[in-house]
Amino acid sequence: xxxxxxxxxxxxxxxxxxxxxxxxxxxxxxxxxxxxxxxxxxxxxxxxxxxxxxxxxxxxxxxxxxxxxxxxxxxxxxxxxxxxxxxxxxxxxxxxxxxxxxxxxxxxxxxxxxxxxxxxxxxxxxxxxxxxxxxxxxxxxxxxxxxxxxxxxxxxxxxxxxxxxxxxxxxxxxxxxxxxxxxxxxxxxxxxxxxxxxxxxxxxxxxxxxxxxxxxxxxxxxxxxxxxxxxxxxxxxxxxxxxxxxxxxxxxxxxxxxxxxxxxxxxxxxxxxxxxxxxxxxxxxxxxxxxxxxxxxxxxxxxxxxxxxxxxxxxxxxxxxxxxxxxxxxxxxxxxxxxxxxxxxxxxxxxxxxxxxxxxxxxxxxxxxxxxxxxxxxxxxxxxxxxx
Numbered sequence: 001x002x003x004x005x006x007x008x009x010x011x012x013x014x015x016x017x018x019x020x021x022x023x024x025x026x027x028x029x030x031x032x033x034x035x036x037x038x039x040x041x042x043x044x045x046x047x048x049x050x051x052x053x054x055x056x057x058x059x060x061x062x063x064x065x066x067x068x069x070x071x072x073x074x075x076x077x078x079x080x081x082x083x084x085x086x087x088x089x090x091x092x093x094x095x096x097x098x099x100x101x102x103x104x105x106x107x108x109x110x111x112x113x114x115x116x117x118x119x120x121x122x123x124x125x126x127x128x129x130x131x132x133x134x135x136x137x138x139x140x141x142x143x144x145x146x147x148x149x150x151x152x153x154x155x156x157x158x159x160x161x162x163x164x165x166x167x168x169x170x171x172x173x174x175x176x177x178x179x180x181x182x183x184x185x186x187x188x189x190x191x192x193x194x195x196x197x198x199x200x201x202x203x204x205x206x207x208x209x210x211x212x213x214x215x216x217x218x219x220x221x222x223x224x225x226x227x228x229x230x231x232x233x234x235x236x237x238x239x240x241x242x243x244x245x246x247x248x249x250x251x252x253x254x255x256x257x258x259x260x261x262x263x264x265x266x267x268x269x270x271x272x273x274x275x276x277x278x279x280x281x282x283x284x285x286x287x288x289x290x291x292x293x294x295x296x297x298x299x300x301x302x303x304x305x306x307x308x309x310x311x312x313x314x315x316x317x318x319x320x321x322x323x324x325x326x327x328x329x330x331x332x333x334x335x336x337x338x339x340x341x342x343x344x345x346x347x348x349x350x351x352x353x354x355x356x357x358x359x360x361x362x363x364x365x366x367x368x369x370x371x372x373x374x375x376x377x378x379x380x381x382x383x384x385x386x387x388x
Contacts, residue, residue: 001027002048003043003044003046004029005031005041005049005050006018006021006050007032007036007052007055008032008033010052023104036058036061039051039055042065043069043072045119048073048074048114049075050076050077050107051075052077053079053082054079059093062074062093062094070118071122073114073118074095075096076090080099095114114312114316116320117320120302121302121319123295125295126295126299132267132268133263133268133300137217137263140208140209141212142166143205146201146205147205150201150202160201160204161191161192164204169211173211174195174204178195178207185198203248206234209252210230213259213262214230217266218262218265222272223262223265226261226265233257234252234254236376236379237250237251237254237337239372240336240368240371241368246332249313253318253333253337254337257337257341258301259301260298260304263300263304264297271292284345302318302319317333317337318337321338321341328367331367335367339367339368342357342361343357343361344380346358347380347381361373
């Protein structure tokens with residue numbers, strides 16, 4: 001049974017939490033407290049610490065757990081009016097910062113997902129594979145610079161374009177991608193300056209990440225195929241969440257979903273070749289990866305994103321990409337990536353398995369009432385037509 005420590009300085013609020021979480025006592029061994037000292041008592045693999053943002057010494061407690069007990073899930077419950085700078089600090093120290101009020105069932109699901117990611121990234125076999133990969137690549141430089149610039153409300157479009165144009169190969173690749181049929185622009189774009197004015201900084205930054213990853217880590221036909229699949233998946237993710245605040249995060253999750261496969265291809269070519277042969281023979285890639293490597297490429301990619309300090313939602317999306325949702329699927333990036341992956345494999349899997357993936361896609365689509373599964377499938381259908 002999972003040990004869950006709930007630390008709330010307000011005794012009345014704590015009693016309300018005790019009552020609302022009682023239905024989960026069959027899964028959680030609940031402990032309640034009111035002070036930082038009681039928060040520090042949380043421990044054990046698979047444990048979770050849930051603290052109110054008003055707890056005195058909260059940041060010091062979170063830092064201690066981050067440095068010395070990283071396998072305890074750190075969840076902060078914050079009021080809606082929490083200042084952005086405080087939210088950012090807490091986000092850097094915890095696994096999740098959740099805005100109140102929050103339904104108990106949703107809190108249960110979020111804690112379970114967070115612990116699942118911690119367990120996936122902490123497995124001994126994953127550490128062996130990561131060690132075999134050698135030095136993991138740093139966060140791509142141009143993407144990192146554009147991320148910093150995107151935080152400046154006064155940044156000029158010309159200065160953003162100038163950063164990209166310093167590298168002619170990135171410039172050429174970005175223009176090739178944005179002028180592809182899948183982007184669907186009404187006219188051809190001929191410069192990075194025109195691109196940034198048309199798209200904005202964040203979408204341009206995400207295209208740059210695509211280029212730096214897939215054209216910097218590995219080469220050859222397989223790397224090109226992975227890049228094409230990543231872009232198709234990213235466009236499908238945007239189709240799903242394009243009218244929500246999660247649109248760009250969804251796009252980047254689609255781009256990064258197979259970064260673990262790219263790492264295996266670049267660093268462990270013999271393993272990559274054996275996995276590809278098994279897939280060509282009709283097996284599912286993540287099953288073969290688990291058998292040969294002891295972990296999936298999705299979890300390898302999640303580990304890389306965690307080292308890059310990318311948002312926890314992206315790490316979670318990759319780590320749980322092939323996991324069935326715990327409870328009802330929520331309308332978030334994790335569910336979106338699982339849905340898009342299910343649609344993709346309903347077209348790519350051996351015929352005997354396609355029905356299973358179609359059923360999974362329909363179950364996940366419940367989280368997105370407006371979703372058009374056929375529209376998402378058209379991206380991957382086009383790829384299948386070209387490869388046929």
